Amino acid sequence: MTEHTLTVAGVAVDTRHWIGGERVASAETFTDVSPIDGSVIGGISRGTEAEAVAAVAAAKAAFPAWAATPRAERARILHAIADGVEKRIEDLAIVETTDNGALLRSHRRGVMPRVAHNFRFFADWLLNLEHGDFETRGHTNHVSWDPAGPSVLITPWNAPLMLSTWKVAPALAAGNTVVLKPAEWTPLTASLLADIAAEAGLPAGVLNIVQGYGSEIGDALTSHPDVRRISFTGSVPTAKRITASVAANLTPLSLELGGKSPLLVFADADLDLAVDLAVEQYDNAGQVCLAATRILVEESVAEEFTRRFTEKAATIVQGDPRDEATDIGPNIHERQLEKIDGFVRRALDAGARAVVGGRRGEGQYYAPTLLTDVAQDSEIVQEEVFGPVLTLQTFTTEEEAVRLANDTRFGLAATLATGDRDRAARVTERLVAGTVWVNCFFVRDLQAPFGGSRHSGVGREGGTWSFDFYCDLKNTVTAPKGWKDHG
Ligand SMILES: NC(=O)C1=CN([C@@H]2O[C@H](COP(=O)(O)OP(=O)(O)OC[C@H]3O[C@@H](n4cnc5c(N)ncnc54)[C@H](O)[C@@H]3O)[C@@H](O)[C@H]2O)C=CC1
Numbered sequence: 089m090t091e092h093t094l095t096v097a098g099v100a101v102d103t104r105h106w107i108g109g110e111r112v113a114s115a116e117t118f119t120d121v122s123p124i125d126g127s128v129i130g131g132i133s134r135g136t137e138a139e140a141v142a143a144v145a146a147a148k149a150a151f152p153a154w155a156a157t158p159r160a161e162r163a164r165i166l167h168a169i170a171d172g173v174e175k176r177i178e179d180l181a182i183v184e185t186t187d188n189g190a191l192l193r194s195h196r197r198g199v200m201p202r203v204a205h206n207f208r209f210f211a212d213w214l215l216n217l218e219h220g221d222f223e224t225r226g227h228t229n230h231v232s233w234d235p236a237g238p239s240v241l242i243t244p245w246n247a248p249l250m251l252s253t254w255k256v257a258p259a260l261a262a263g264n265t266v267v268l269k270p271a272e273w274t275p276l277t278a279s280l281l282a283d284i285a286a287e288a289g290l291p292a293g294v295l296n297i298v299q300g301y302g303s304e305i306g307d308a309l310t311s312h313p314d315v316r317r318i319s320f321t322g323s324v325p326t327a328k329r330i331t332a333s334v335a336a337n338l339t340p341l342s343l344e345l346g347g348k349s350p351l352l353v354f355a356d357a358d359l360d361l362a363v364d365l366a367v368e369q370y371d372n373a374g375q376v377c378l379a380a381t382r383i384l385v386e387e388s389v390a391e392e393f394t395r396r397f398t399e400k401a402a403t404i405v406q407g408d409p410r411d412e413a414t415d416i417g418p419n420i421h422e423r424q425l426e427k428i429d430g431f432v433r434r435a436l437d438a439g440a441r442a443v444v445g446g447r448r449g450e451g452q453y454y455a456p457t458l459l460t461d462v463a464q465d466s467e468i469v470q471e472e473v474f475g476p477v478l479t480l481q482t483f484t485t486e487e488e489a490v491r492l493a494n495d496t497r498f499g500l501a502a503t504l505a506t507g508d509r510d511r512a513a514r515v516t517e518r519l520v521a522g523t524v525w526v527n528c529f530f531v532r533d534l535q536a537p538f539g540g541s542r543h544s545g546v547g548r549e550g551g552t553w554s555f556d557f558y559c560d561l562k563n564t565v566t567a568p569k570g571w572k573d574h575g
């Protein structure tokens with residue numbers, strides 16, 4: 089324990105950066121606050137450009153040796169990190185919940201096991217890399233995956249360790265070194281990951297973590313000429329800024345951004361299932377990029393759907409995310425709550441009706457909200473709120489349903505509730521979305537491509553898409569003749 093250690097729910101967390109295998113403190117700190125009750129968790133090193141540059145230098149220095157480390161050894165260390173995550177699931181879960189307010193039970197049973205899986209999955213991916221050689225007019229083509237170099241990974245607060253390790257694990261497996269910049273509202277579990285990685289034997293400089301405000305250190309990271317890959321999850325405005333900053337170096341960029349995804353409920357659907365799917369969109373207090381926040385219901389069942397939805401929504405337990413019985417915790421930050429409430433106020437002023445909720449609760453909690461009487465071109469239908477706010481619109485034909493579903497600038501996901509397979513196939517084909525769920529939601533598999541079209545992102549993550557992004561793919565074509573030993 090040092091003066092830089094915080095005790096968070098009984099867990100020791102270092103508040104400094106992790107650069108070149110050492111803890112580095114900034115002269116200044118920023119204050120980390122728990123959304124559960126607004127209490128101050130403590131001061132975290134407030135990174136400067138100098139520390140951002142030092143982290144890239146450490147990643148650059150460590151790159152040749154890590155890239156040359158045999159695959160089996162890289163995979164072994166990644167599995168050791170997964171072991172470390174599994175041993176510390178309880179610590180990681182309670183620290184994450186304290187920091188971002190998402191449900192403790194989800195962190196324990198779902199999220200942190202997935203964090204370990206991220207490392208195991210990409211370790212195994214590395215060991216099974218293969219693209220069979222193939223021939224062109226007698227010449228042999230051989231594909232190889234060269235590590236790309238230092239990679240900057242910038243991550244958000246809504247699923248901090250899960251979304252960070254989604255990037256860290258494939259980058260490390262591919263042989264890249266990493267500078268991770270966690271979101272300033274949720275800095276803690278990244279620091280624990282540094283401890284776990286060091287204990288697992290990850291060499292110094294292979295994983296570096298710089299804490300701080302994106303607005304202060306983001307450009308230093310993303311415009312750095314030694315950075316070979318950048319992967320970002322977060323908002324569209326920040327993505328645009330990063331895109332501009334990488335232009336000088338043409339640094340390859342992966343962007344996973346927001347959404348305004350539809351849930352289409354057809355009259356032939358199992359209505360109870362459709363209602364369950366709709367209420368699920370409040371999970372994590374609506375702070376999920378994939379959330380289907382626009383409910384589109386076929387006119388003939390809209391009244392009944394709304395009745396059942398309202399009944400079901402009334403049973404949602406909102407409160408302390410550490411309680412097993414809680415369904416929805418707080419929103420991340422006062423600033424975010426003001427943003428959410430602003431969206432709702434403006435929608436109500438414009439004539440929307442709050443069938444459910446429509447106001448702030450105590451502290452950092454926002455009442456689960458369903459708004460009807462909203463126009464397709466209104467702000468509340470077009471913009472990502474990132475809070476527990478859903479809209480409900482109706483349609484009368486399949487054609488209209490598809491048109492409304494596709495009519496935003498996003499294209500991340502879509503969910504269908506229908507009892508008709510042919511309809512599901514027809515509609516799915518016409519939807520602009522990176523993921524379509526039919527009669528289900530949030531069934532996720534790391535093998536699947538994940539990401540969005542239009543303003544929802546650039547590129548895909550998951551499986552081969554993540555792994556290949558962090559590599560310089562090379563095809564070597566060898567002639568059949570010319571070898572001295574063959575004459
Ligand atoms: N798609 C998603 O998963 C997410 C979407 N959002 C959306 O963004 C809205 C605003 O949330 P914010 O926290 O402000 O998102 P943000 O996009 O500003 O933050 C995400 C990450 O980007 C970093 N960042 C900020 N400015 C940067 C810069 N100039 N260069 C490099 N990195 C920078 C932040 O420090 C953080 O680590 C939300 O209301 C929501 O609509 C936010 C988080 C996640």
Ligand SMILES: O=C(O)/C=C/C=C(\O)C(=O)O
Nearest residue numbers: 246247321376377378532
């Ligand atoms: O958990 C997943 O598989 C994906 C989660 C993605 C988000 O919550 C996000 O990017 O906001």
